[in-house]
Amino acid sequence: MEIQKVIQVIVVVVVAFTVMFGGRWYMYVAQAESPYDEVGIALNGYMPGPLRTWGCHKLKARFENQLPPYGCGGADGRTWI
Structure with missing residues (x-):
């Protein structure tokens, strides 16, 4: 019975962490x-590659005329990835 409570607490913490930081990132x-x-x-830098790329593309669509933020820039730092 005790192991179920520990697992439940761990799951709740992981879900809360994901919702909090994932929501802030979104x-x-x-x-x-x-x-x-x-x-x-x-x-955005901590996100897995596909999510980071999606986030950069979303930012590019919204801020195409601005320099990309760190992590979304090409090799020259001035073009979007």
């Missing part, structure tokens, strides 16, 4: 007023 890529939000850039 708000950055989908709704941020600027692509240069430091927390958003950091969270």
Whole structure:
């Protein structure tokens, strides 16, 4: 019975962590007023490759005329990936 409670607590913590940080990351890529939000850039950097690429493409669609934030720039740092 005790092991079930430990597993339940672990699952709740993992889900809460995912919702909290995943939600904050999504708000950055989908709704941020600027692509240069430091927390958003950091969270985007921690995302797995496909999610990070999707986030960069979403940011590019919204801020195409601005320089890309760190992690979304090409080799020269001035073009979007």
